[in-house]
Amino acid sequence: MQVLFLNRLNDEWFQKIEQMKDKYPDVSFKTRQDGSLDDLLRSAHVIVTARLSAEHIHKAENLRLIIVPMAGVNALDWNAIREKKIDVCNCHSNAFAVAERALALALALLGRVVEYDRDLRYGIWHGYSVHGEEKDYWTSLQRRRVCIVGFGHIGQNLAKLLEPFSCEIVAVRRSAPKVKDRLTSDLDWAIETSDVIFITLPLTKETKNLFNRERLFKMRGKFLINVSRGDLLDEQALFEALKEGVLAGAAIDTWYTYPSPERECVLPSRFPFNTLRNVVMSPHVGAHCFEALRGLMDETFQILEKYILTGELTNRVDPEWEY
Numbered sequence: 001m002q003v004l005f006l007n008r009l010n011d012e013w014f015q016k017i018e019q020m021k022d023k024y025p026d027v028s029f030k031t032r033q034d035g036s037l038d039d040l041l042r043s044a045h046v047i048v049t050a051r052l053s054a055e056h057i058h059k060a061e062n063l064r065l066i067i068v069p070m071a072g073v074n075a076l077d078w079n080a081i082r083e084k085k086i087d088v089c090n091c092h093s094n095a096f097a098v099a100e101r102a103l104a105l106a107l108a109l110l111g112r113v114v115e116y117d118r119d120l121r122y123g124i125w126h127g128y129s130v131h132g133e134e135k136d137y138w139t140s141l142q143r144r145r146v147c148i149v150g151f152g153h154i155g156q157n158l159a160k161l162l163e164p165f166s167c168e169i170v171a172v173r174r175s176a177p178k179v180k181d182r183l184t185s186d187l188d189w190a191i192e193t194s195d196v197i198f199i200t201l202p203l204t205k206e207t208k209n210l211f212n213r214e215r216l217f218k219m220r221g222k223f224l225i226n227v228s229r230g231d232l233l234d235e236q237a238l239f240e241a242l243k244e245g246v247l248a249g250a251a252i253d254t255w256y257t258y259p260s261p262e263r264e265c266v267l268p269s270r271f272p273f274n275t276l277r278n279v280v281m282s283p284h285v286g287a288h289c290f291e292a293l294r295g296l297m298d299e300t301f302q303i304l305e306k307y308i309l310t311g312e313l314t315n316r317v318d319p320e321w322e323y
Contacts, residue, residue, distance in 0.1 A: 002028040007069050016301055026306055054080035078322050088317040089303050092153040093295030094287035099157035101205040101286040102198055102227045105251035108221055109280045110139040141165050149150040149193035150201035177275035196223045203229035204321040213237035219248055224250040227286045239271035242278055249278035253286050
């Protein structure tokens with residue numbers, strides 16, 4: 001068996017790979033540094049990566065398994081995966097960190113933390129010190145009705161973090177009954193009856209543009225926090241709903257345009273979200289902390305070892321639902 005690592009590797013990853021070489025001498029462990037990509041792909045049985053094109057999948061003629069060292073699997077070509085009947089497993093050890101980030105973003109948004117910080121740096125005060133009126137109030141999260149759209153690993157961790165705030169939580173899950181209850185598949189009812197909406201869904205062909213113009217413009221006076229993927233929300237409609245004051249505010253960690261080696265400094269959207277005072281912007285760092293990244297690495301190797309020893313799969317992704 002040959003295992004190929006095409007993910008971003010640091011010293012810890014290389015140390016783990018060396019340990020695997022010693023532990024499993026009959027298995028070949030390769031990285032991008034070990035030859036031409038075409039040759040490496042052709043001989044790989046297992047590939048560790050979060051991104052793989054149809055061209056690369058078809059070149060990997062012996063490929064049986066892709067291990068994604070994170071939760072998101074939307075950067076894989078699923079048509080090619082289904083065609084070649086390749087198994088995919090992913091990792092969820094970062095869920096606690098993404099949930100923590102979602103809560104931090106919500107508190108910053110409702111508490112107007114970033115807005116007030118930005119103003120005070122220029123001597124602009126809010127609140128008691130300048131006899132601020134209601135327009136200076138911030139919003140407490142305590143006892144708010146909260147909707148968590150997507151009740152997987154991240155959503156469940158988030159629900160636990162919200163417990164001290166005495167929030168009334170309604171969770172939206174595709175597989176739940178379409179009933180008006182604490183766990184429901186009725187997305188529109190859940191949004192309509194909630195004050196704060198967290199989006200923790202994976203990006204799939206079913207969820208892309210789930211929050212379209214019609215849905216966003218029904219969310220008057222509500223706060224939105226997105227820690228999933230930008231493409232779940234209509235980009236222009238989201239901007240306009242915020243600019244026109246339909247949405248009370250949004251905290252956004254996942255975007256529409258990203259840096260590249262050729263263009264490192266880039267705004268995260270075609271629309272000027274950076275000009276809006278009711279937006280908290282975060283550069284897709286929900287799991288970018290030591291604890292989460294270490295957990296994802298450890299989980300990747302746990303999945304790999306189990307497969308080497310038993311052929312069994314952990315966290316297998318459903319190829320039809322793509323999560």
